Each structure stands twice: as structure tokens, then as C-alpha cells.
Amino acid sequence: MKETTTYYETVIVGAGAAGLFCACALGYAGTAGRARAAGGAGAAGSAGAVILEKTGAAGTKLRLSGSGQCNLTHDGSIKDFISHYGENGRRIRGLLQKHSNIELCRFMEGLGVRLTSREDGKIFPASLNSREVKEALLAGIAAAGIRIRYQTPVTGIAYIAYAAEEQGGEDDAGCESGRRFVLETPAGPIGCHNLIVATGGCSYPRTGSDGQMLFVLARDLGLTVKSPRPALAPVYVENYRYGQLAGLSFRDATLTLSDAAGTRTFRGDLLFTHKNLSGPLILNNSRYLAPGASFTLNYLAPLGEPELIARMRQDFLGNSKSPQNYLSDELGLPRRFARQLVTDLAISESKVSQLGGGQQRALAAALTAASFTVSGLGSFSEAMVTSGGVSLDELQLPRMAAARYPGLYLIGEVVDIDGDTGGYNLQFAYSSARAAASDVNQNR
Ligand SMILES: Cc1cc2nc3c(=O)[nH]c(=O)nc-3n(C[C@H](O)[C@H](O)[C@H](O)COP(=O)(O)OP(=O)(O)OC[C@H]3O[C@@H](n4cnc5c(N)ncnc54)[C@H](O)[C@@H]3O)c2cc1C
Incomplete structure (x- = not known):
């Protein structure tokens, strides 16, 4: 029997900070049923968007962040953020301005998380408990009707472009334009129209982000990856x-x-x-x-x-x-x-x-x-973040869209951006996630 491919309109790979922010922002409620199974006798796909997570838990690194207190961002002018991302900071100026620290605070407050700003400018949940942030994001995702499929590592990616007529004017995901990604997973192939990669870097590999996806992106899509090095080490x-x-x-x-x-x-x-x-x-x-x-x-x-x-x-x-x-x-x-x-x-x-x-x-x-x-x-087991990752040259900024693959987005630490301590890394996870979600939503 031919293997069933389940199709989703959008797949996010990785349920870390960036993947969770992105799923919340996608707000896919009500799109269930747009996806369906193809290629044989399989059951229908379950929702318009899904998160595929390699491990058995979401937001493991988010829970560790800020010593469990979760330093979400920093206050002050977003202009001052640029200098906190090393040499690449100036390239994400537009992105940070578009999806700023103020927007991140409003977003978290909208999810019911009260925030507090410390004397040194660092912003935390008032509870000083990262669990509250994670649970608010999970509640936001559930409200949007987006499921997380745990223990589902993506081990390969194929990009298929075709003329729409070849599919009778509509592809298997119910989308009119002619492209799809097919992801290799132990649960069988999973197809999608939009693919958002949020698999993190290599630091704290026990949290699930071990850099394996960087290898897949280079091998299967030919993306340029700057060699990962420990940062904030x-x-x-x-x-x-x-x-x-x-x-x-x-x-x-x-x-x-x-x-x-x-x-x-x-x-x-x-x-x-x-x-x-x-x-x-x-x-x-x-x-x-x-x-x-x-x-x-x-x-x-x-x-x-x-x-x-x-x-x-x-x-x-x-x-x-x-x-x-x-x-x-x-x-x-x-x-x-x-x-x-x-x-x-x-x-x-x-x-x-x-x-x-x-x-x-x-x-x-x-x-x-x-x-x-x-x-x-x-080493990577001591470093808080990863320097290196998918080159910014592969991206159309500030959309976080891959220049060579329509429908592909890269967000969070998988990208060659590393920030200082002080909330700058979660801010980038948020800003990049929001940018990708807006772009996907605009093109739906
Ligand atoms: C100890 C510590 C403290 C920190 N404190 C702060 C802080 O206070 N403030 C701050 O701004 N930053 C902090 N950081 C950095 C910040 O936590 C990270 O930059 C941020 O969490 C990165 O989010 P991400 O979603 O890009 O990646 P991650 O959080 O690493 O998430 C990636 C997810 O993708 C999954 N995944 C990986 N590969 C695959 C695959 N092939 N298939 C499916 N799923 C996959 C992983 O299992 C993981 O769940 C801290 C980091 C550490 C380690």
C-alpha cells in the first residue's frame, strides 16, 4: 500500500520559544479541515497548522531561561537593541523595529501574563516564573486550534515545485500555487504548503536543539549555514x-x-x-x-x-x-x-x-x-546560545522568508543571530516568529 502523506497548510518545526510565539501569532482557529490526507487510503489531516516537535515536551529551553524566571526582553528604545547582536545586529534593525519589545510586551499581556521591569531594564513575567510564559503560549496555541505532535523529529525535507494545472488547479493542501514541502518523519511523510523552521541552535542539546536540522537544511535544500559556535559561553x-x-x-x-x-x-x-x-x-x-x-x-x-x-x-x-x-x-x-x-x-x-x-x-x-x-x-552544553546558523544572506528580511524557496521561513536561533544576555535572544525569537506568521497570514 502506498504510504499516506498528511498535508497541512502550515507546518512549524520545533516547539521552542520561536515556534510557540509563531503558532500563537498564526491564529489558525477555524481552519481545521483545510488539510487532508493524500496518496492513498489515509485518514484526513487534522488542522491547517501543526507544530512538529522532536522531543516529548514544548518550550524546554524557554523554561530554563533567565534561571527559570524568563527574561523576555529589555525595556528602552528598540534603537538601542541593535548593538546587542554583534556584527549582524544592523541587518535586523527593520525586523526589530517592526516587531519591537513594546509589541512583545503587549502580546504577552494579551495572553494574560503580567510583566515587570527590573532596575537594570530586564523584563520578566511578574510571577518570575517561566512556566507561566510557557503555559500562556500553550493556551494561546490551543485556542488557535493548533496541535503539537510530539516525538516527531523532522529528518529530511523535499521541496517540490510544479505548475498548478498539473494538480488540477489546486494542490493537495488545497492551495492554488504550485509548491509543497514534504517532510520526512518517523511517523511517515508530512506535506505542507508553508514550512516554518524553528529548531533552534546547538546549545543545551539536551533540550532538543542539537543542530541536526542545520545539517538537514544544508543537505536537502542547499542553504548556506555558518558553522555553529558556542556563544554566551x-x-x-x-x-x-x-x-x-x-x-x-x-x-x-x-x-x-x-x-x-x-x-x-x-x-x-x-x-x-x-x-x-x-x-x-x-x-x-x-x-x-x-x-x-x-x-x-x-x-x-x-x-x-x-x-x-x-x-x-x-x-x-x-x-x-x-x-x-x-x-x-x-x-x-x-x-x-x-x-x-x-x-x-x-x-x-x-x-x-x-x-x-x-x-x-x-x-x-x-x-x-x-x-x-x-x-x-x-562547550555547547554550557553556552546559552549558538553563534552561526542559517546565513542571513539566505533570507528576505524582515519577512524571515527564504529567498530561494517560496513558503519557507526560518525563525529564532536556527538563524545566524545571537544576542547578548538581557532578553535579546527571546526578543529575536519573538520578532522573527511574528514576522513569519504575518507573512504567512498575508499570503493566505
Ligand atoms: C540556560 C539558558 C538561559 C537562557 N536565558 C535566556 C533569557 O533569560 N533571555 C533570553 O532572551 N534568552 C535566554 N536564553 C536563550 C533563549 O532561551 C533561546 O535563544 C531561545 O529559547 C531560542 O528559541 P528557539 O525557539 O529558536 O529554539 P529552542 O528553544 O532551542 O527550540 C527549538 C525546538 O526545536 C526542536 N527541534 C530541534 N530539531 C528538531 C527537528 N529536527 N524536528 C522537530 N523538532 C526539532 C527542539 O526539540 C526544541 O524544542 C537562554 C538559554 C539558555 C540555554
């Missing part, structure tokens, strides 16, 4: 000495690096972990920190090395404090860090008044220009 450095201080953080430290793009300084919060450097300052700039790269950290920014030396010279005169107490009492540095630093510099037994010029300079350098060499980046 912790950074391993040579001779790391702060494992014992895991959990210590510094507000508004700076990181300075010199590379082919010149000398750049970035500001943000720094965190010591058991094995590596982390916190927004490190995560957001890990895209610039390849193994072998050198950088310096200033724990006392904006105070620079010359100003610190001048200040110490003054403060140290006739001062009987230990260097450790001076660093924590006068400079506000964490006590455990101060202890380790003075031990490393072999000045723990002195009074500050006894420190010579060389020791003062070494202390100032260790605090304002501590140098590090990158030994490696956190």
Missing part, C-alpha cells in the same frame, strides 16, 4: 586561580581586548565560577574571545591604573592597615578576593605603608589590568 583561562572564590561577582567590571578590530573595552558584571570566568561581561563578549586571545580585567572600573597608583600613594602614607583590609575597607573589594590577591602578590604580611613603588604598581595592575589568556570557551 563562559571563558576558560590559563592558570585560573579563582575556583575557590566561585560565586564572587563584581559589578560593572571592564574587559579590554586588542584584536584585528582594534582595542575595545566592554563593561558589565563579572562572575568567578569553579572552573571559569562568567557573568554578563564574559558571556556577552565570548564571541570575541577565541582560544589564545589575551584580555585584561579591571575590577575597579572606571578607576584606571594611574589614578589608582596616585590614590594608593596618598592613602598609604603612615597607614598601618594590612593590604587585605585596605582593599576591602577602602576599595570595597570582596574580602576573600582581597585575601587571595595579596597572598598571590606576597604582600599579605606587610602594612600598606611598607609597600614599595614596585609593589604598589603590581597591586594596581592586578586590580585594574589583570591579564588573562583564553584557553577555551564553554
Whole structure:
């Protein structure tokens, strides 16, 4: 017997943040029955749109986001967002302006999720619980009549273009124009008129996004894929000495690096972990920190090395404090860090008044220009997002439509966009999802 192909008008692959946002926005209620089975004795298809999800759960990474609190976006002007997506940020300017942070907030509030904005501009659900966001999206999808078919990985894609007359003027999905996608799944082939790929990147592969779809897109459709690399990753450095201080953080430290793009300084919060450097300052700039790269950290920014030396010279005169107490009492540095630093510099037994010029300079350098060499980046199981993915050159922006395949859309982290921490990745998932849904709806 010939294998049955079930047809849908629209298939979304991946029930992560982008897939869920997109399905909600499609609002397909009332279209059930437009799809039907073809190619044999099969039963009718179930709805106009469906989500095919590889795993047994939706929104697994969304649930983890923001440490389970879900930092949805950032407040402020959308113009300021562009600089938070590295080199590719300027290419999504129009998309972010069209589907902005304000629109995302209205959208979530429309689904009944109250939001709160923190002092640092990060926007969360007021419940500080990502479960609420996920459940609101699932309720939105159910209201729109869209089903999620779990345990249904897509392992291959065929694109078929044909003249409408060949199909008697209407294709199997009930659509007049001559194209269809046929998806290979363990449940048999699934056909559709519009295909929205929302399969994420490679980070946290245990959530289901393992990058396998990038391989399928390159192999079956010939799409250009920029090789995926971990981003928003912790950074391993040579001779790391702060494992014992895991959990210590510094507000508004700076990181300075010199590379082919010149000398750049970035500001943000720094965190010591058991094995590596982390916190927004490190995560957001890990895209610039390849193994072998050198950088310096200033724990006392904006105070620079010359100003610190001048200040110490003054403060140290006739001062009987230990260097450790001076660093924590006068400079506000964490006590455990101060202890380790003075031990490393072999000045723990002195009074500050006894420190010579060389020791003062070494202390100032260790605090304002501590140098590090990158030994490696956190792997995909530690990185929060993926840099690389389907090249923006393959897309018509801001529609998120594939330039070479009418009816194909790519949204969320599967695309070569990675944002800083602060809600920028979920904002991109939303903006790209909304753009694809609007385009599909406009062309129906
Ligand atoms: C620990 C952590 C914390 C984070 N915190 C934040 C935060 O607070 N704010 C923020 O903005 N961003 C945050 N991010 C990043 C953000 O969560 C992601 O960028 C976003 O979830 C990506 O959404 P997506 O839908 O594109 O991909 P994903 O959420 O990865 O979803 C992809 C889905 O596709 C499915 N899939 C994959 N391949 C197939 C296939 N072949 N067939 C069928 N289904 C498939 C997967 O199982 C998965 O369900 C965080 C990330 C991590 C890991």
C-alpha cells in the first residue's frame, strides 16, 4: 500500500520559544479541515497548522531561561537593541523595529501574563516564573486550534515545485500555487504548503536543539549555514586561580581586548565560577574571545591604573592597615578576593605603608589590568546560545522568508543571530516568529 502523506497548510518545526510565539501569532482557529490526507487510503489531516516537535515536551529551553524566571526582553528604545547582536545586529534593525519589545510586551499581556521591569531594564513575567510564559503560549496555541505532535523529529525535507494545472488547479493542501514541502518523519511523510523552521541552535542539546536540522537544511535544500559556535559561553583561562572564590561577582567590571578590530573595552558584571570566568561581561563578549586571545580585567572600573597608583600613594602614607583590609575597607573589594590577591602578590604580611613603588604598581595592575589568556570557551552544553546558523544572506528580511524557496521561513536561533544576555535572544525569537506568521497570514 502506498504510504499516506498528511498535508497541512502550515507546518512549524520545533516547539521552542520561536515556534510557540509563531503558532500563537498564526491564529489558525477555524481552519481545521483545510488539510487532508493524500496518496492513498489515509485518514484526513487534522488542522491547517501543526507544530512538529522532536522531543516529548514544548518550550524546554524557554523554561530554563533567565534561571527559570524568563527574561523576555529589555525595556528602552528598540534603537538601542541593535548593538546587542554583534556584527549582524544592523541587518535586523527593520525586523526589530517592526516587531519591537513594546509589541512583545503587549502580546504577552494579551495572553494574560503580567510583566515587570527590573532596575537594570530586564523584563520578566511578574510571577518570575517561566512556566507561566510557557503555559500562556500553550493556551494561546490551543485556542488557535493548533496541535503539537510530539516525538516527531523532522529528518529530511523535499521541496517540490510544479505548475498548478498539473494538480488540477489546486494542490493537495488545497492551495492554488504550485509548491509543497514534504517532510520526512518517523511517523511517515508530512506535506505542507508553508514550512516554518524553528529548531533552534546547538546549545543545551539536551533540550532538543542539537543542530541536526542545520545539517538537514544544508543537505536537502542547499542553504548556506555558518558553522555553529558556542556563544554566551563562559571563558576558560590559563592558570585560573579563582575556583575557590566561585560565586564572587563584581559589578560593572571592564574587559579590554586588542584584536584585528582594534582595542575595545566592554563593561558589565563579572562572575568567578569553579572552573571559569562568567557573568554578563564574559558571556556577552565570548564571541570575541577565541582560544589564545589575551584580555585584561579591571575590577575597579572606571578607576584606571594611574589614578589608582596616585590614590594608593596618598592613602598609604603612615597607614598601618594590612593590604587585605585596605582593599576591602577602602576599595570595597570582596574580602576573600582581597585575601587571595595579596597572598598571590606576597604582600599579605606587610602594612600598606611598607609597600614599595614596585609593589604598589603590581597591586594596581592586578586590580585594574589583570591579564588573562583564553584557553577555551564553554562547550555547547554550557553556552546559552549558538553563534552561526542559517546565513542571513539566505533570507528576505524582515519577512524571515527564504529567498530561494517560496513558503519557507526560518525563525529564532536556527538563524545566524545571537544576542547578548538581557532578553535579546527571546526578543529575536519573538520578532522573527511574528514576522513569519504575518507573512504567512498575508499570503493566505
Ligand atoms: C540556560 C539558558 C538561559 C537562557 N536565558 C535566556 C533569557 O533569560 N533571555 C533570553 O532572551 N534568552 C535566554 N536564553 C536563550 C533563549 O532561551 C533561546 O535563544 C531561545 O529559547 C531560542 O528559541 P528557539 O525557539 O529558536 O529554539 P529552542 O528553544 O532551542 O527550540 C527549538 C525546538 O526545536 C526542536 N527541534 C530541534 N530539531 C528538531 C527537528 N529536527 N524536528 C522537530 N523538532 C526539532 C527542539 O526539540 C526544541 O524544542 C537562554 C538559554 C539558555 C540555554
